[in-house]
Amino acid sequence: MFADGAWLPISLGLYLAAALAAIVSAVRAGAFQMTILLLSVALSVHGIAIFKRWIRLDHGPYVDLFEILSSNIWSLHFAVLIGCLAVPRIKASLAAVLPVLLVLVVWLLVVPERDTLAPITYGTIWLPVHVTLGKIFLGCAVLAVGLSLVVLARLSGLGTFVTLPGNRALDELAYRFILIAFIFETLMLVAGAIWAQDAWGRYWAWDPLETWAFVTWLSVAAYLHFRALRWSAPALNAVFVLGIFVVAFSTFFGMPFVSTAPHKGAI
Template sequence: MVWILIGITAYLVGSVVVWYGVMRQRNVDELVLSMLVAGVIFFMVAITMRWLRTEYGPFLTLFEVLLSNLFSLGFIYTLAYLFYPVVRSSALMVLPFFLFLGVWLLLVPAEAGQLPATYQTIWLWIHVGVGKVFLGICLVAVGLAAILLLRKLVRTDAWLASLPDDHELDAYVWRFIAIAFVFHSLMLLAGAVWAQDAWGRYWAWDSLETWAFITWLLLGLSLHLKLTYKIPQWSGWLLVMGIFAVAFITFFGVPFSSMGPHKGII
């Protein structure tokens, strides 16, 4: 648990630092990056320690899913933060989200589960892996969308005004959404192959599969509306945030409230 607490603390410090930088009009990018890297490392250690103790991957209980996503989301966001400077402003929204997941993690039971035989397949790893990449990339997009909406509401803030213009940030939002759509499609395909191997069917319309398909439809619909109908920028940003909300429910709610055969997983 100590590694988890240190990881959450790293995200907390990063969140405080980025808000301080905004309020004081100072560049704190390097310090925020160091806190992101520290958080990712500490959560990786926490996962490794638990994995060695339970002898299975972190994808069964809600505790394990939250823990693994604090690592995977942090890792993907850190890469985006490092290689795409335009993304860095979204830390104002993303780091508090990490804190929310961290507090939630501390409030759920930490006991280990019993790994079903149907989980012992390479297709589960592929399914989980591309699913985590999807959610991480979607988080980058929603962070930028949230910053753009904030700038629409607070037009007088000097820090928001100093960011790249709406057109440039909007373009990055939709690039990340397009990439997220690809990985979500791969997640569904890998999941179908795993389901066939585990239960003898590709699709059964259980709760998790249905919610995952709804998320995929919303992703495709949003891209179609953006490309075909040229919807207003602000409505597109709201749509992106709505997609992430549905994906959040799909990942962290449905698997633990339904009686589907694959509880946990992602």
């Protein structure tokens, strides 16, 4: 277990500590400095673990479930950190979103770590471009999820989050993050199509992963149109954002492993 040393388990422990610190800060209406510090250290340590594996195996973290989970844990926490630093008034949403990301951390602990070999079709610049765009999309979506969870927690009496703005403002901020996510998801689909055209001679073939990626795009488009309806309200919008995340989560962490040969680079 943990072929690249203790960096990974240490970072996973730090993610847990950051989530706990966020909850404590939210309860005490604190300033979240400890959460930000722990998150920064966790990302640095995890970054070393990913880098060491990348160098050792000579390919990026996008071949098997372990690598995809690990790199997404890093990129999602990174997106949350950057989002909270760029928009400081949403820092308290860390208490809502970091526990959600702990699900991925726990999942990673039970996924076997094996050395992998990148299929020959992965040797293109369009793969890292495609993957990076996808991570930015999901990162923005997770920021929106954090804000939406706060809205729903308030409405259901599970928390007040007094340091955060009102529900309408959170709804508007979540909308902004989803708008950015929409741009990057569109770019991700385009980069993926270019890669598929190069690798297999077809830009789109409705394989399960492609289908679900497109369904995710459609669900974001539906949300953007839904918000323009008169009866759109923060609570409904928040539920919609969570729905988008569920679909996106299934696409990212479920479909690559039931998809047909191309995305798995089979023999």
